[in-house]
Amino acid sequence: MIREFGFIDFMYLLAAARWTVALSGVAFLGGGLVGLLVALMRVTPLAPVRWLATIYVQAVQGTPLLAWLFLFYFGLPLVGLVVNPWIAAATAFAIYAGAFLGDIWRGALAAIPRTQWEAGASLGLSFLDQLRYIIMPQAVRIAIPPTVGFLVQLIKNTSLAAAIGFVELTREAQITNASTFRPMTVFVIVAAIYFAMCFPLTQWSRYLEQRLHVAR
Amino acid sequence: MSLVELSHVVKRFGTNTVLDDVSMTVAPGEIIAVIGRSGSGKSTMLRCINGLEPIQDGRILFDGAVVNDPQTDLRALRQRVGIVFQSYNLFPHLSVEKNITLAPRVVKNMSESEARELAREVLRKVGLEEKIGAYPDQLSGGQQQRVAIARSLAMRPQLMLFDEITSALDPELTGEVLKVLEAMAGDGMTMLLVTHEIGFAKRVASRVVFMHQGRIWEEGTAAETLSAPRTQELETFLSAVLH
Numbered sequence: 001m002i003r004e005f006g007f008i009d010f011m012y013l014l015a016a017a018r019w020t021v022a023l024s025g026v027a028f029l030g031g032g033l034v035g036l037l038v039a040l041m042r043v044t045p046l047a048p049v050r051w052l053a054t055i056y057v058q059a060v061q062g063t064p065l066l067a068w069l070f071l072f073y074f075g076l077p078l079v080g081l082v083v084n085p086w087i088a089a090a091t092a093f094a095i096y097a098g099a100f101l102g103d104i105w106r107g108a109l110a111a112i113p114r115t116q117w118e119a120g121a122s123l124g125l126s127f128l129d130q131l132r133y134i135i136m137p138q139a140v141r142i143a144i145p146p147t148v149g150f151l152v153q154l155i156k157n158t159s160l161a162a163a164i165g166f167v168e169l170t171r172e173a174q175i176t177n178a179s180t181f182r183p184m185t186v187f188v189i190v191a192a193i194y195f196a197m198c199f200p201l202t203q204w205s206r207y208l209e210q211r212l213h214v215a216r
Numbered sequence: 217m218s219l220v221e222l223s224h225v226v227k228r229f230g231t232n233t234v235l236d237d238v239s240m241t242v243a244p245g246e247i248i249a250v251i252g253r254s255g256s257g258k259s260t261m262l263r264c265i266n267g268l269e270p271i272q273d274g275r276i277l278f279d280g281a282v283v284n285d286p287q288t289d290l291r292a293l294r295q296r297v298g299i300v301f302q303s304y305n306l307f308p309h310l311s312v313e314k315n316i317t318l319a320p321r322v323v324k325n326m327s328e329s330e331a332r333e334l335a336r337e338v339l340r341k342v343g344l345e346e347k348i349g350a351y352p353d354q355l356s357g358g359q360q361q362r363v364a365i366a367r368s369l370a371m372r373p374q375l376m377l378f379d380e381i382t383s384a385l386d387p388e389l390t391g392e393v394l395k396v397l398e399a400m401a402g403d404g405m406t407m408l409l410v411t412h413e414i415g416f417a418k419r420v421a422s423r424v425v426f427m428h429q430g431r432i433w434e435e436g437t438a439a440e441t442l443s444a445p446r447t448q449e450l451e452t453f454l455s456a457v458l459h
Contacts, residue, residue, distance in 0.1 A: 118268060119305035123319035123371060124295035133318055137309050 005180040010189060016172030017193050023168055024155045026090045031097020031154070038102025043109050045127070053102065060099030066160050068092040073164040085166040093158065100150055108143035109135060148205035152198045159194075169193060218277075219244045219375055219406055220265060225274035227260055227430075234260045235271070236430035242375070242408060247401050249417035249438065250410045252427035253453060258410040261427070262377045265408070266290075266297045279374065295323060298368030299377040302384050304360045306352040306367070312339070313348045316367045323371075338366040342396045358389030362396055369400075376400070378409035414457055418442050426450045 041053035060068075073088035083091075112135050120130035162171035173190040177183050220242040227235035234257045242248055250258045263269040265276060267283050267290045276283040278293060307315050316338060317331035326334070339345045342362035352360055361381055368376060378397070382390040394416050401407065401420050411417055417424055421438040428449045434441060445451040 115301065115303060115305045116307065119301070119307070122266060122268065122294055122297075122299045123367070124291045124323045125319060126291060129322050133322060134307055138307075141309075 002181050003179055005176070005182040005185050009176050009180060009186075012176060013169065013172055013186075013189060013193060016167060017169045017197070019166070019168040020155065020158050020170075020194075021197070023089055023093065023158045023161060023166070024151070027093030027097050027154055027158065028151060030090060030094025031101050034094055034098025035101025035105055038098060039105035039109060040131070042102070042106040043131075057099045057103050060096060061103070065092065065096050065157060066163060068096060069160060069164050085161070085164050088164055089158075089161040089166045093154070093161075096157075097150075097154055101147065104146045104150060105139070105143050107146075108139040111142050112138050145205050145209040148201055148208065152201050152205070155197055155201075156194060217280075218242060219246075219279055220408070221275075221277040222261075222265075223275050223277075225261075225264065225271050225276060227257070227264055227269060227271045234430050235264070237274070238430070238432055239274075240425060240432060240435070242406060244374075244406050245404050246423060247405075247407045247421045248409070248423045248425055249421035250408065250425045250427060251412070251414070251417065251453070251457075252433075256427040257430040258427050259379050262299065262379050262408060262410055265375075265377060266294055266299055268299075291323075295319075295371050296373050297375045297377065298371060298373035299379065300361070300364050300368055300381050302380040304352070304357070304364045304384075306360055306364055308352050310351075311348070312344070312350050312352070312355075312363050315352070315363060316370045319367075320370055334370050335366075338369045339363075341369060341399065342366045343392075356389060357385045358392045361385065361393050365393075365396055365400075375406045375408065378407065378411070380410050380412065382411070382413060412457060414442060414454065426453065428453075 038053045038057060041049050042057075044050060069089060069092045072083060072092045073085065076083050076088070116134055116138070117130055120134045125133070158168055159170035161168055162174060165171070167175075169190055173186050177186045180186065218241040220240075222241070223239045225235050225238045226233065236257075238257070238261060250261065252258050260269060264271050265278065265283065267288075271284050274284075278297060281288055281293060283290075283293060307318070310318065313332060313335045316335040317326070317328075320326040320331045320334055321328070335348060336345055339348055342365055344359060344362050344366065347355060347359060347363070352363070355363065365381075382393050385393065390413065394413065397407070397409070397416075398420055409421075418438050424435065424438045424441040425432055426434040426441065426445075426447075426449075434445065434447050434450050441450070442454065445454060
């Protein structure tokens with residue numbers, strides 16, 4: 001039965017946006033942990049460790065996120081693991097974000113001149129101390145703008161989780177549209193909500209980028 | 217007993233032989249100027265001495281320890297061998313004080329107050345005590361290089377390696393850096409310096425080593441070697457540098 005699109009529907013959409021934020025947060029945290037590990041693995045002096053991390057990044061970057069979502073949601077039950085949409089989505093997004101963040105952060109670490117490592121080594125600092133006190137603090141400044149930029153992509157990409165029945169903003173919009181049949185209204189509102197989440201972040205990223213030029 | 221001993225050192229980058237059977241010794245308190253054209257292997261030799269570059273053959277001894285032995289604790293060795301680079305390599309995100317105190321704090325577990333006192337002391341030696349709170353990008357090239365020297369001195373090394381440390385500086389700034397080196401020489405520091413400052417080498421160095429095509433071509437006391445070169449190559453080099 002088709003009903004009118006009312007204020008309550010708008011509130012439902014807003015409420016569903018919380019899950020978009022929650023999934024983005026979990027994906028970013030999980031992806032951040034994986035990404036940190038990947039970035040560090042890719043700058044170690046141990047070649048096999050570097051290769052392993054590179055293979056991971058290449059594999060994930062070369063495959064669609066949707067495929068990972070389906071793999072975890074429909075694939076895992078086949079091997080006897082029951083997963084709900086939350087766990088499937090969180091895992092898939094962490095894997096996805098981990099590869100991209102790992103690559104962004106590796107780039108930031110690689111942007112620090114070799115001579116900075118050498119200066120640290122010459123003073124008797126260990127590899128990890130060089131990383132911690134010399135390389136990372138400089139790399140973080142380089143990494144912040146692209147990291148925030150990726151976070152924006154991540155928020156928008158959480159809409160793919162709708163495909164496995166995870167009720168976030170986009171899935172809720174599909175449901176609302178199915179009962180009100182007001183696609184223009186519904187999806188313009190949805191777009192506006194996504195925009196309201198992403199715009200401050202892009203602005204922040206831009207601000208950080210500008211500040212980077214003057215900051216040491 | 218010598219502090220540093222290189223015997224038949226061979227260093228290759230791929231098929232390119234950069235150090236070709238290099239042997240030399242450095243006695244405690246000696247100041248050795250290493251001169252030669254770019255690409256003659258001078259800088260590489262310095263970098264091999266503190267283990268920044270592995271060698272393919274031969275042996276390098278520092279104070280009795282074999283630098284090129286994988287069993288040697290390079291970190292412990294590097295605390296006793298300071299190196300200053302052409303491009304300063306200060307840590308841009310740290311103040312002058314933190315640049316100097318980082319290694320004493322992290323490697324030697326020195327307390328913050330003790331480390332700060334040490335920073336003041338070594339900055340006094342290079343005449344920059346008032347810059348303790350500055351950041352590297354607020355300093356001139358000459359000042360940055362003096363901070364880099366102070367940073368090395370803070371580890372209280374037994375040997376200092378200087379890799380063309382005035383080559384990136386404007387001529388009017390080299391003097392202040394050379395003055396610091398002279399003061400260190402006066403304090404009895406053992407120094408090995410790669411330099412193009414022939415006048416300085418003549419004045420301060422006890423010995424001069426001329427490198428050519430990865431070999432030690434000629435060596436001897438500074439006065440003799442520089443005023444009466446025995447080989448055509450050194451003569452050509454000196455006339456090119458001096459004129």
